[in-house]
Amino acid sequence: MTVIQFQGESVTLTEGESVLDGLLRQGHQIPHGCRAGVCQSCVVEAAEGDNVSSAQAGLSDNQVRLNQFLSCQCIPRESLSVNLVDINEQKTPAQVVDKSWLSDQVIRLRLKASLSYFPGQYVTLWKDEAIARSYSLASVDADGFLEFHIRHYPEGVFSSWVAEALNVGETLYLQGPMGKCFYSAEPSQPLLLAAIGTGLAPVYGILRDALSQFHNGPITLVIGAKDTTGLYLIDELMEIARRHDNVSIHIVAQQEAGVEAPVQVGDIYQYIKGLLPDMNGYRVFLCGAESFVTKMRKQCFLAGAGMSAISADVFLHFADD
Ligand SMILES: Cc1cc2nc3c(=O)[nH]c(=O)nc-3n(C[C@H](O)[C@H](O)[C@H](O)COP(=O)(O)OP(=O)(O)OC[C@H]3O[C@@H](n4cnc5c(N)ncnc54)[C@H](O)[C@@H]3O)c2cc1C
Ligand code: FES
Structure with missing residues (x-):
């Protein structure tokens, strides 16, 4: 069993448990979303010298240099010293400029934000300090806004909040862009x-x-x-x-x-x-x-x-x- 140090407390991880799951089990508030290494909302930082390289996929060079890692992807074999990071530094404000229904189930959300991206990449949208979900970019640069198509799950924490509570004019925060699914091809390629x-x-x-x-x-x-x-x-x-x-x-x-x-x-x-x-x-x-x-x-x-x-x-x- 591995012990991690977090804010002056020792947390013993159970067999196969991730750093995220161990900290949540102990009652710590660690932001998280996908739990699959995709949304990057669960980033934390390890002490210098602690080896967390297996949980750094997709992070920037600067984040790797700071020994930040995805806590949902880290099942350490050796003890670690873990700190929270100020995730707010990685967030961009975005204003809701349009919200409408494309069908009975799908909401079109348009946001105004200063973001450089490739259409098809995704960002992580934050509902508040704790809850984040990833959504793919349907817009192109020339649109002048970011467009998302969000399926409404009646039991869904984020999609229900967008459907029922989020209004035009309000500001939310996004993280990213991330992902490699965007146009790159020879012009004549099928x-x-x-x-x-x-x-x-x-x-x-x-x-x-x-x-x-x-x-x-x-x-x-x-x-x-x-x-x-x-x-x-x-x-x-x-x-x-x-x-x-x-x-x-x-x-x-x-x-x-x-x-x-x-x-x-x-x-x-x-x-x-x-x-x-x-x-x-x-x-x-x-x-x-x-x-x-x-x-x-x-x-x-x-x-x-x-x-x-x-x-x-x-x-x-x-x-x-
Ligand atoms: C890289 C990436 C890109 C994504 N892009 C989009 C996008 O463009 N548009 C979009 O609508 N979603 C997208 N998603 C999914 C999105 O991130 C959320 O998982 C989804 O919106 C549900 O969030 P929620 O908080 O509403 O539901 P949650 O609170 O997370 O889930 C509550 C319940 O809703 C149901 N549910 C939620 N998601 C699903 C699902 N996918 N399939 C079946 N049942 C489900 C389940 O019953 C679940 O228990 C993407 C996810 C990733 C990782
Ligand atoms: S919760 Fe860890 S990357 Fe999404």
Whole structure:
């Protein structure tokens, strides 16, 4: 068992327990979100000389130099001395400039903030000092605002707060940008952009970014949903396809209820298999739930896409707040 020192107190971690879980179990207030090494809300600092390198993926060079690490990812074998960091230094204020519903389930949130990013990356949005969640950027620079598509979970701490309490004019804080799922390709390379649910957010940003950079190779965009109630932005996507000969949009719903053209009924994996049997030379962007991304990544690889040509934005979630 490993003992960590935190604010003058010794905390004994149980077998396999992370620094975050150990500190929370002892009643310490440590901000956290995904618990998967993605949102960076749980950053803390180790004393000089303590080895935390296995829990520093995605942190900046400066954070690594300061021996900061992701407490949710750190299961130490040796004792550590841990301090809180002033996470506020890493946050950017953002003002809500628009909030509207794109469908019964999806909120479009637009924020004004000074942020340099690539469309498709994600930021961590903070509800307060303790609760943070990551959301993908659907906007492009020319929009002049940051756009997010947030699925409303009635039991969801963050999405319910956005749906019910957050108002235009209010300020919240964001951390980032983070992630490597953004447009980078040869201009003539064929692209597959595939998403389910609000995975459309990063895909929408990546599509518009590719077009603004004059991508002229074929772009195949496939959106999947359980049924038509999960779909949104369809008119906007169809309009993009009308204006760009190289863009084709495919919408696949699992269930038949209420389905009308242009929505196809079927299984998104089989649909993409039939549409793109040979993906040799493709650049691929996969966004949405982990199960979808994992299965699609394997399928695209088996169809000939190189592993390094596949980028993904995985919407991991872990709730305990
Ligand atoms: C890199 C990244 C990018 C993301 N981008 C987006 C985005 O663009 N748009 C978006 O809507 N979300 C996105 N997410 C997910 C988001 O961070 C939250 O997990 C989600 O909004 C739920 O937060 P919540 O506080 O409302 O729910 P929580 O309080 O965390 O969860 C409460 C309950 O809601 C349900 N629930 C929550 N999330 C899910 C889920 N994903 N699947 C099934 N049930 C769930 C569960 O029943 C859960 O117990 C992203 C996540 C990551 C890691
Ligand atoms: S990175 Fe640790 S809680 Fe998200």
